[in-house]
Amino acid sequence: MDYRTNITEFILLGLSQTKEIEVICFVLFLLCYIAILFGNLLIMISVTWSHLINQPMYFFLSYLALSDLCYTSTVTPKLIINLVTTKKSISYNGCMTQLFTMHFFGGIEVFILTGMAYDRYVAICKPLHYTILMSRQKCDAVIAASCAGGFLHSFGQFLLAVFLPYCGPNEIDHYFCDVYPLLKLACTDTRKIGFLVIANSGLMGLVTFVVLLISYGVILYTVRSYSAENRRKALSTCSSHITVVVLFFAPLLFIYIRPATTLPEDKVFALFYTIIAPMLNPLIYTLRNKEMKNAIKRLCYLMSGSEGNRLKGVTVFHHHTVS
Numbered sequence: 001m002d003y004r005t006n007i008t009e010f011i012l013l014g015l016s017q018t019k020e021i022e023v024i025c026f027v028l029f030l031l032c033y034i035a036i037l038f039g040n041l042l043i044m045i046s047v048t049w050s051h052l053i054n055q056p057m058y059f060f061l062s063y064l065a066l067s068d069l070c071y072t073s074t075v076t077p078k079l080i081i082n083l084v085t086t087k088k089s090i091s092y093n094g095c096m097t098q099l100f101t102m103h104f105f106g107g108i109e110v111f112i113l114t115g116m117a118y119d120r121y122v123a124i125c126k127p128l129h130y131t132i133l134m135s136r137q138k139c140d141a142v143i144a145a146s147c148a149g150g151f152l153h154s155f156g157q158f159l160l161a162v163f164l165p166y167c168g169p170n171e172i173d174h175y176f177c178d179v180y181p182l183l184k185l186a187c188t189d190t191r192k193i194g195f196l197v198i199a200n201s202g203l204m205g206l207v208t209f210v211v212l213l214i215s216y217g218v219i220l221y222t223v224r225s226y227s228a229e230n231r232r233k234a235l236s237t238c239s240s241h242i243t244v245v246v247l248f249f250a251p252l253l254f255i256y257i258r259p260a261t262t263l264p265e266d267k268v269f270a271l272f273y274t275i276i277a278p279m280l281n282p283l284i285y286t287l288r289n290k291e292m293k294n295a296i297k298r299l300c301y302l303m304s305g306s307e308g309n310r311l312k313g314v315t316v317f318h319h320h321t322v323s
Contacts, residue, residue, distance in 0.1 A: 007166040010185075011094050014079070014175045015267055026083040032064045032279050033076045039282030040065040041297060049302070050295040055135040057123070057237075058292075060116045061285060063143055067112060068278035071105035074098055075176045075274045082175070092166075095177035100158040102176065103201075106273070107150030110208055115142040117215045120241060124234050125222045156200045160193050173189055173262060176274070180255070180262050194259060202257040209249040217241055240284050247277045 001035040015025055043065040052058035075098070082088040090098070122133045161179055174181045180195050183190040216238055223234045251269035286292045 006168060007170050009089045009091045009170065010177065011171045012082055012090055012177075013171055013173050014082055014088055014174055022083045026080060029076060029080050029083070029275065030276050033072070034078060034277070036072050036076070038280045039067040039279065040290070042291070042299075043282050043285065044069075044136075044296040046292065046299045048217075049299055052291060052295050054136075056119045056139050057116065059136075060112055060119060060137050060142070064109065064112050065282065067109045068107050068281055071102065071109055072274055074101040074105060079175045090177065095172075095182075096158065096162050098177045098181065099161055099182070100154050102178070102274075103154035103157045104150045107153035107204075108146045109150075109203065109248070111149045112143070113241075113248070114208055114212060115139075115146065116241060117212050117245075118142075118271040120238060121215045124219050124238075143178055152163065153200060153204060159195070160200070164188065164193070165192070170238035174267055174270070175300055176270075179272075180266070184262055198257065198259070202253070203253050205249060206257055209245070209253060212249075214246050216245075236288050240288055243284050244277065244281055247280060248273050307319055 014022070016022060044062050047053050047058045047062040053062065078090065078098070104128075119134055122130050126133065157179055161182050164182065165188055166182075166185055167187040170187065172181045172185065177203070180194075183194060183197070219234070219238055223231045226234065251272040254269050255266050288298065
């Protein structure tokens with residue numbers, strides 16, 4: 001018997017059941033989401049409309065901003081809506097779609113961060129081979145591989161959840177659909193599936209995190225022989241990357257590297273990689289990056305210039321019409 005037909009929707013319990021806290025969270029997360037949209041779109045447009053798009057680091061950064069935007073949009077709008085609605089439900093199909101898309105874009109982000117780390121490693125440790133190792137064709141291949149890796153990861157998570165029998169209850173103690181909270185609702189033994197989740201999400205995240213730390217360790221060791229100015233530039237770039245990596249991976253590993261259990265703290269830690277990291281990434285990559293600041297200034301200048309020319313044209317047209 002297919003017990004999944006007994007469940008047509010799930011109830012997302014969210015972060016809190018207290019009305020006052022929900023109102024505060026609604027305002028806070030709405031502002032966060034607006035900042036995420038504005039910040040990541042600004043990076044994407046600034047990089048695309050400037051010469052920076054020809055540099056691998058910024059090429060990857062534009063795709064990281066896009067993945068951040070898509071990733072948080074699979075979770076945050078639903079969270080914001082549920083904070084002000086009485087019935088905090090999500091359909092069965094909507095839940096599985098959210099699970100798939102969240103892990104898909106999250107997987108893409110993990111692999112793009114790895115590509116960015118490799119780019120910095122080649123630029124600092126093998127500068128003479130940089131143009132060959134980081135050609136546009138190879139950068140495109142990294143993005144394609146990131147999408148393929150994200151799909152394989154999310155499809156694995158999706159298969160683990162979609163074939164489970166759900167025969168009640170249907171309350172998910174979280175603000176989005178994820179594998180561990182769904183395992184808790186399945187009316188079957190999920191211990192083996194829990195180990196598969198660890199292998200898919202936990203070990204993938206752990207291995208990637210260790211590889212990233214090793215690569216940045218090699219970079220920091222290499223820059224010791226650089227001049228003070230070059231060492232400062234290299235450390236400034238790498239410190240931004242390391243900050244993003246730690247913000248994203250630390251809470252993710254806390255949740256996925258342990259056995260299939262859910263803790264009350266999981267929802268708070270999940271906020272770091274679903275909302276806080278995508279919001280801070282644009283700030284981290286622009287505040288200490290002179291080239292990004294200049295690109296944003298040029299974009300603002302072009303936009304203001306275009307608007308000025310448009311208004312000037314309207315004024316001239318109006319003048320001739322009156323005459």
